[in-house]
Amino acid sequence: MKNSPHWVKTTVDSPLGPLLLAASAQGLAGLWFTNQRHLPADSLVQSWPADASHPMLQAAVQQLTRYWAGELNPFDLPLDLSGGTPFQQSVWQALRTIPAGQTLRYGELATQIGRPAAVRAVGTAIGRNPLSIVVPCHRVVGADGSLTGYAGGLDRKAALLRLEHGDGLF
The missing domain is CATH 1.10.10.10 (Winged helix-like DNA-binding domain superfamily/Winged helix DNA-binding domain)
Structure with missing residues (x-):
């Protein structure tokens, strides 16, 4: 998987543990439990600037909040899947x-x-x-x-x- 050094990130709490979110100019590019398998390399994640105010990350957090409350499905976010084959x-x-x-x-x-x-x-x-x-x-x-x-x-x-x-x- 290719991950861009130009993404921004934030980490948020969830009922199932902390989540790392990443966004690109095209949309939400990553959402991982912070201790799951197949996370991007630590050095790459460290290179992404933290930006909790990024509009895409804020939209993702808002929709996740509604999802955890049982009020949202499916998600309605632009996604950047370009990291995959x-x-x-x-x-x-x-x-x-x-x-x-x-x-x-x-x-x-x-x-x-x-x-x-x-x-x-x-x-x-x-x-x-x-x-x-x-x-x-x-x-x-x-x-x-x-x-x-x-x-x-x-x-x-x-x-x-x-x-x-x-x-x-x-």
Whole structure:
């Protein structure tokens, strides 16, 4: 994944732990739990100026607040997915079509993007999703419907799905 040295960042608290948000001139470019797998390199993140007043970051924080309250879905933010390969971008765009409160199996997503034999590659692309929650990779489950493979941790994946089912976070 390519991350730009020209992004701005902020860190915010959430009910599931601190979040790092990054924005580019094109839109929201990153949203990661600060302790999840596949974060950008520390040296790169350190090079991004902190700017909590950046309009894109403020819009993201406002929508996240509404999401945590169960009042918002889907997110309505311009996104910058340019950090991924064309294949990754196709997977990330497909994730955005999964309605809140529903799940899709990895194989179903691979078929949806026209690559039914690429289940493992789809899983890898999902794991590298730079926009956790906003690009809802937590809505993808294993072939048997079990919760598998979430870079932010399976406990968070379960909590996000509970929230979207209207059951609250905890």
